[in-house]
Amino acid sequence: MADSLRDLLRTPAAPVKLSELDPRATPMAPGQKERTREVMIAEGQRLAELQERLYAEGVTGGRRRVLLVLQGMDTSGKGGVVRHVVGSVQPQGVQYTAFKKPTPEELRHSFLWRVRRAVPGPGLIGVFDRSHYEDVLIGRVRELATPQVIERRYREIVRFEQQLADEGVTIVKCFLHLSPWEQKERLLARLDDSAKRWKFNPGDIDERELWPAYRRAYETVLERTDRDTAPWYAVPADRKWYRNWAVGRLLLETLTDLDPRLPEPTYDVAEQRDRLIEEHPIS
């Protein structure tokens, strides 16, 4: 498979200017909304097949796994991606973790402590809905740590992700790039739909005032923590159908590259077949 979506969406060279990336763009989309959704279903089936092979590898001693990191402003669609993309593979093959505000216990440890505990096991696709990057995003914007500590965290993150890569974890980091105008629409939609009101809280509007600070914090993350072994993709996220397709496609390209193979049986197939057919009857 051509590597092209990964190439296209890979973080641009520093200095990263998010204002120059169009959140409504649809690079390499197979078509408009309907056509893209059809392609997404077919690609989801291929993803599921590859995931099953990766899982089989893991069951039989393989160490490889995939870690999908999802970051983005509120309403950018991390949940939607999980539902539509991750939902296309078997639940057994997925290890999903939502990182919320740290608990008192988590705060007693290094910021990477809870993250290490959530690293997917062999054969699995791990999904981080938010992640250790919150500690250099809200951590920086809300000044939850000193600039020196934030500075150190970028280096710790890079080292941590390199360790993961060395252990067989293929990392795919997606920044869901949303415009503030689209976010406003989505927040209004939450307020206007009684079934969605529970997802809204007034603090979401306060956070919007810090939008430029968050944008700078994301730019720094992309500049400082993008590596070939832990690449960042900036996924235009104003159009949900494109965002979902694109993240699925990034995963599909990644799994296709990994090319997991079904393990060869360690037993004689014909012999086991005979055993089964000739066994004593069970009553």
Place this chain on the structure above:
Amino acid sequence: MADSLRDLLRTPAAPVKLSELDPRATPMAPGQKERTREVMIAEGQRLAELQERLYAEGVTGGRRRVLLVLQGMDTSGKGGVVRHVVGSVQPQGVQYTAFKKPTPEELRHSFLWRVRRAVPGPGLIGVFDRSHYEDVLIGRVRELATPQVIERRYREIVRFEQQLADEGVTIVKCFLHLSPWEQKERLLARLDDSAKRWKFNPGDIDERELWPAYRRAYETVLERTDRDTAPWYAVPADRKWYRNWAVGRLLLETLTDLDPRLPEPTYDVAEQRDRLIEEHPIS
């Protein structure tokens, strides 16, 4: 919703005789294979809606959750149920745990230790693919513990599940009731399909020789650990389409009974709407 499938499949009174329960039966099925699959899709959507409400309850302080325990002989379809039934709800709302052969660390603790750690959080549907029941199934059949210890475990399990129920966990335990003839077919199918051979191991045939002992162990489990707060359902499992529909339906009846409600907003909707519309422009 009528409670009928739960009533129909609920464990019969002791002494339980599994040989008298037909594994090919299809009680209350909406029709044959195709029709039942159609109904299952519609019921899956209702299940997903109810699950989202339960999740919303959990996010806003509710304590309720559901725990689906899946037990059954190899190839009885625990994985298939997870894929087809659990796959119909949002991955975020599911906490899936497969209990494999205990690790050395797990063996240093009580048999319930690893199980307690996997109990779903508020708002979630937990799924146990195998469970603490293995410790009174293979534990008994393979004599991994003395009869006295096994005896004590039944009581510990009942007490543990009652604690869970007191904490807001609604427990649904499904025994996937497979015939040895159908298992033979499925094992042969695994051997004959190169994409499935990795799922087979020769030990599966050795276990078949112990089938009558496993049946007795399951009968004892059903007799000793069925409670109104932690009921066992014996789900005929020789027909995959029936098994999948039935487990989904048991969950749907259970969630319908729980009747989770979307929380009321704790803020003034109109006021927040105005705030959002009148905010300073973001650039």
